[in-house]
Amino acid sequence: xxxxxxxxxxxxxxxxxxxxxxxxxxxxxxxxxxxxxxxxxxxxxxxxxxxxxxxxxxxxxxxxxxxxxxxxxxxxxxxxxxxxxxxxxxxxxxxxxxxxxxxxxxxxxxxxxxxxxxxxxxxxxxxxxxxxxxxxxxxxxxxxxxxxxxxxxxxxxxxxxxxxxxxxxxxxxxxxxxxxxxxxxxxxxxxxxxxxxxxxxxxxxxxxxxxxxxxxxxxxxxxxxxxxxxxxxxxxxxxxxxxxxxxxxxxxxxxxxxxxxxxxxxxxxxx
Amino acid sequence: xxxxxxxxxxxxxxxxxxxxxxxxxxxxxxxxxxxxxxxxxxxxxxxxxxxxxxxxxxxxxxxxxxxxxxxxxxxxxxxxxxxxxxxxxxxxxxxxxxxxxxxxxxxxxxxxxxxxxxxxxxxxxxxxxxxxxxxxxxxxxxxxxxxxxxxxxxxxxxxxxxxxxxxxxxxxxxxxxxxxxxxxxxxxxxxxxxxxxxxxxxxxxxxxxxxxxxxxxxxxxxxxxxxxxxxxxxxxxxxxxxxxxxxxxxxxxxxxxxxxxxxxxxxxxxxxxxxxxxxxxxxxxx
Numbered sequence: 001x002x003x004x005x006x007x008x009x010x011x012x013x014x015x016x017x018x019x020x021x022x023x024x025x026x027x028x029x030x031x032x033x034x035x036x037x038x039x040x041x042x043x044x045x046x047x048x049x050x051x052x053x054x055x056x057x058x059x060x061x062x063x064x065x066x067x068x069x070x071x072x073x074x075x076x077x078x079x080x081x082x083x084x085x086x087x088x089x090x091x092x093x094x095x096x097x098x099x100x101x102x103x104x105x106x107x108x109x110x111x112x113x114x115x116x117x118x119x120x121x122x123x124x125x126x127x128x129x130x131x132x133x134x135x136x137x138x139x140x141x142x143x144x145x146x147x148x149x150x151x152x153x154x155x156x157x158x159x160x161x162x163x164x165x166x167x168x169x170x171x172x173x174x175x176x177x178x179x180x181x182x183x184x185x186x187x188x189x190x191x192x193x194x195x196x197x198x199x200x201x202x203x204x205x206x207x208x209x210x211x212x213x214x215x216x217x218x219x220x221x222x223x224x225x226x227x228x229x230x231x232x233x234x235x236x237x238x239x240x241x242x243x244x245x246x247x248x249x250x251x252x253x254x255x256x257x258x259x260x261x262x263x264x265x266x267x268x269x270x271x
Numbered sequence: 272x273x274x275x276x277x278x279x280x281x282x283x284x285x286x287x288x289x290x291x292x293x294x295x296x297x298x299x300x301x302x303x304x305x306x307x308x309x310x311x312x313x314x315x316x317x318x319x320x321x322x323x324x325x326x327x328x329x330x331x332x333x334x335x336x337x338x339x340x341x342x343x344x345x346x347x348x349x350x351x352x353x354x355x356x357x358x359x360x361x362x363x364x365x366x367x368x369x370x371x372x373x374x375x376x377x378x379x380x381x382x383x384x385x386x387x388x389x390x391x392x393x394x395x396x397x398x399x400x401x402x403x404x405x406x407x408x409x410x411x412x413x414x415x416x417x418x419x420x421x422x423x424x425x426x427x428x429x430x431x432x433x434x435x436x437x438x439x440x441x442x443x444x445x446x447x448x449x450x451x452x453x454x455x456x457x458x459x460x461x462x463x464x465x466x467x468x469x470x471x472x473x474x475x476x477x478x479x480x481x482x483x484x485x486x487x488x489x490x491x492x493x494x495x496x497x498x499x500x501x502x503x504x505x506x507x508x509x510x511x512x513x514x515x516x517x518x519x520x521x522x523x524x525x526x527x528x529x530x531x532x533x534x535x536x537x538x539x540x541x542x543x544x545x546x547x548x549x550x551x552x553x554x555x556x557x
Contacts, residue, residue, distance in 0.1 A: 010287060063285070178326050179365040182357040183426060184349055184381030201377065204367035208412065 009130045016058035016128040020244045021137035027054070027251065028125040034258055035114050035121075039267035044110065046258045048117050050251075054124040068123045069116055076115050080108035131163040140238060153229025161217070169210060176205045273323065273355070273434055273466065274299045278332035280318055292318040294490040295332070300468065302433070305460055307477030307498070308470045310487030311512035316470050317360075319487065320436045323468070324355035336434075353382050356432030360439045362423030366411035371402070371422050374411050378430040389429075396429035397422075399459050401451065417448045424452075428459065434466040435459075441476065453480060474516040478502060478537040486511055499535040518542050 011017075019027075031054070034047035055065060087104020094100070126134070139156035146152050177187065180201045187198045280293040293315045300306050310316045321327045323334060325341050325348045334341045341351045356378075359365070368374035372393055379389035397407060400421040406414060411422055424440060437456065441449040457480060460467045471477050477484060477498070484501040486494040488511035494501055501508070502515045505523065515523070518539050525546075526534040532545045 012287075175359070176365055178321065179357075179359045179362065180377075181326060182324060182352055182359070183365075183378040184353055184430070185377075186349065186381070201365075201367045205364055209364055 008126065010060050010064065010127045011130070012059055012128065014057055014059035014128065015243075016054060016124065018241075018243070019128075019247060020238060020240050021129050021133040022141055022238060023240070023244050023247065024125055024129055025134075025137055025141060027247075028121050030251065031121045032118060034255075035117055037262065038114075038258075039262050040265040041110070042265055043258055043262040044113060046254065046261055048113060050254055051117050051121045051124065055120060058124055058128050060124075060127045064127065065120055065123055069119055072115060072119050076112045079115065080112045083108035083111055132160060135160040135163065136234070136236070136238060151229075153232070157229075165210075165213070168213070169206070172209055173202065173206055176202050176209075272299065272302050272335075272337060274335040274338075275323075276333045276335065278319075278322060278334060279330050280322055280327065281330045282318075284330075292490055293322065293329075296490075296492045297332075298485060298492055298495055300434075300466060302466055303464050305457075305467045305469070305480060305482045307481030307484040308468055308487065309472070309474065309477055309484060309513055314487040314511070315490040316487050317438060318490075320357065320438060320468065320470060323434075324357045324436060325351040326357070349381075353378075353430050354432055355434045355436065356427040356430050358424050358427045358435070358437045358440055360442060362427075362440075363416065363419035365423055365426075366419060369410060370408050371397075371411050371414065372407040374422060375407075375426045375429050378426055382430060392429045392431065393425070396425040399428055399455065400425045401455055417444055420444065421452070431463075432465070434468065436468045436470070438470045439472065440469070441471070441473070449476075456480070474502075474514060475518075478516045478519065486513065488512070498537060502537060503535045 016024075031047060031051050034050065035044070038044040038047050055062075084100055084104045084107075085098050087101035087107055089101045089103045091099035091101050129137075135156050138159070139152055142150070142152045142155075177185075181187065185198060185201055187195065187202075190198065276297050278293060278296040279291065282288065282290045282292055296319060308316055308320070318327070322329055325334075328342060328345075336351060336354060341348065366374050368377060372390070375393035375396055376386075376389040379392045380386075384392070394404070394407070397404070402418065402421045402425055406418060406422075411419060414422060420440070424437070428435065440456065441452055444452065453476060456467065456469070469477060469480060481498050483496060484494070484498050485492060486501060486508065493511055494504065494507060502519050505515050505520075508515060514520070516537060519534075519536060522532050522536040522542055522545075523534045525532050530549060532542075532549075536542050536545065
């Protein structure tokens with residue numbers, strides 16, 4: 001139950017943890033854009049190296065990154081298999097309707113690298129940024145939308161609450177499951193229907209408690225005069241540090257290298 | 272008899288949150304004993320009791336129930352949970368059935384009992400916890416807080432466990448509700464003669480109820496002795512972040528001042544019995 005790695009924050013004091021969360025979001029988006037702009041293996045390598053550096057300086061154990069990849073392993077295998085058989089050019093091996101080409105193999109390696117790096121990049125962000133920092137940064141980044149009457153603050157608040165409630169509800173589920181197991185509820189054996197039925201004693205108390213928590217929270221917020229984002233100040237104001245500008249400079253250099261390497265070699269994909 | 276040998280448990284092994292919650296605990300609880308379990312927040316009380324009824328598996332060490340290792344056959348762990356009944360903190364949040372009666376019957380039915388037998392047991396259990404019969408046909412969500420608590424406790428008692436573990440059963444109840452519930456737990460213990468393990472923050476409660484007291488501190492079993500002996504070691508208790516009952520403290524001080532009273536007095540009634548004659552003789556004379 002507690003084994004969900006995607007989207008989990010791992011507290012630490014690395015350089016990655018200290019980078020301004022707004023910048024980190026931008027960097028993550030940037031690295032994903034690079035991944036999709038890469039046309040040959042050299043430029044892909046530059047993009048991947050960029051993400052690897054992020055992973056290294058995050059000081060989060062590699063094991064956890066591997067765990068987060070495990071969640072998408074099926075998609076990776078599936079797409080790379082498809083790509084192997086849909087390549088163009090001379091087949092090097094052939095059986096029945098399937099033919100394997102060099103181009104197909106290259107394509108599938110390219111795509112798998114892309115998907116895995118994508119997951120790694122977003123993991124770097126979520127592993128090193130606490131949910132509060134994350135929503136704070138998103139609120140700040142989306143602020144221009146308030147000019148076209150988008151309730152950005154409210155969205156951010158909803159997100160913060162939702163994120164905050166995930167571990168709470170997990171804990172609650174765990175507790176209720178323990179309590180029902182102590183009364184002899186059997187959740188591990190039986191067929192599909194039986195297992196779904198076995199979840200009822202967990203789900204009903206969970207819903208009841210979720211509603212109770214929601215009411216309590218609403219009352220608590222109102223009694224502290226919460227009235228939306230208007231005129232609301234922040235306790236921790238996000239401010240770019242010198243080191244953040246240094247990071248931006250490094251990234252710009254990287255961008256130049258990337259664009260150059262994209263030019264040097266011909267693209268892998270021949271659509 | 273329930274016994275632990277070198278019992279240890281670690282949470283979240285392999286992550287930054289790794290923590291050893293229970294360390295090398297070796298204790299023996301005899302059949303029919305009433306044991307109080309006290310300890311500061313985070314002392315490993317809750318983890319220990321979850322280990323005792325097989326909800327979590329020890330990292331190392333053993334739990335022996337009547338001489339048999341409960342994890343010898345992991346597939347039969349459910350039977351252990353029927354023998355070692357567990358009432359969690361705020362148990363009212365586990366209610367889910369349409370009627371109170373059905374909810375109390377959930378445990379007995381899981382044991383494989385027939386509807387009639389389960390119903391009989393549920394009604395008995397409800398009577399034990401002082402739940403009025405007319406409430407049994409109501410939805411559990413219509414009950415008051417105290418009634419919900421009783422219904423949830425009845426749900427565990429209905430399984431007729433050999434060992435009953437109660438984790439802070441009186442938390443959040445008003446003083447009167449607390450007294451009534453504790454009295455009922457005691458009479459249940461006396462009538463059925465089974466083992467009861469009561470986890471509590473209230474020194475007064477455990478002092479009044481328990482034959483022996485287990486003090487947990489930082490995951491270790493610091494003290495495990497007769498109630499009077501435990502509460503005469505005020506220093507050791509303070510080290511564990513606990514204190515002796517207020518009345519015991521007063522009696523200890525009176526004893527130090529030279530009055531002939533028992534420094535390990537545990538209840539107010541007992542204190543009154545000792546102090547009244549002294550007062551009638553003219554109180555303290557210097």
